[in-house]
Amino acid sequence: MALFLSTHINKIDKKGRVSVPAPFRAELSEESFKGIVLFRSNIHQCLEGFAWSYMQEIGKRLDNFDLFSSEQDDLATSIFGTAVQLSMDGDGRIILPADLIEFCTLDDRVSFVGMGAKFQIWNPESFEQRREIARQAVQSKGLTIPKATGGKND
Amino acid sequence: MALFLSTHINKIDKKGRVSVPAPFRAELSEESFKGIVLFRSNIHQCLEGFAWSYMQEIGKRLDNFDLFSSEQDDLATSIFGTAVQLSMDGDGRIILPADLIEFCTLDDRVSFVGMGAKFQIWNPESFEQRREIARQAVQSKGLTIPKATGGKND
């Protein structure tokens, strides 16, 4: 499984292109589709990015719902219907669609934030505030990572 | 299996032709029949679109009902009875039959909405409302993607 780490800030050129950070590209190199899948976060004013195989996994799980059930329909609409698949050029760049740039009010620079299996794309200034809020939440609530459960992924 | 992603808005020309989005065409390229199957949604004012091979999957699932049961009969009628098989021209366009255009009150533009294994065809304005309703349903009902269950697809 891909593991995205650290925060990288890159520039958007006037054609809307951004370099995907090289360490992220390395994580994606084993994928059959060498590109990323983005969609709007429901919580923050940012984008969530995944590897293609992760979307296939979600697709399989959605198959566990009855076809045409309202649950399946709602989830598929809000997940697959709003996702965008972006391929990379030979230099590891993607083109951010205008509506997504607008959604997270990006200017000329973006932060790629590693979140483990996924990553987020932020306006660098917005992310600095978000980082501080997250840090305080972890501290005040005493949040910790749950222990391994011996599940299927071990 | 084909995986349809994202929402693409295309135009209907005065001859009734619409381009199937190129990424969708790519997903269909491995099919023996390079075209799509459409039928009326039972839930929404939209069309359900599938690759030919997935119609066979639907047939299999219908077998889980008792043959001659009223449920089986109703579903088979509304799905297979109304389905139309549309082939694409050399430029990847289909011609939407007039009764289907009327059913989802399409004007001059259509939204192709990726839903994973299937896709939907909407009037773009109607779909924007539908998208928002789906988003709220996912949030308010707390819908999540189920964990893999070790079913037949693993």
Place this chain on the structure above:
DNA sequence: TCTTAACCCATGTTATTCCATATATATCCA
């Protein structure tokens, strides 16, 4: 004959590919 669908080609726009360069990091040799 008239209508409709299939086929072919043209065009503007957008995305992709290719190449060039600057900067930073890593490597190597003295």
Place this chain on the structure above:
DNA sequence: TGGATATATATGGAATAACATGGGTTAAGA
């Protein structure tokens, strides 16, 4: 250790290809 040389990365721009769309022409069917 220090300096010179490679390598990787990010970024900019130009050439090329793909795509959606429009129109015309032919073939088929009622």
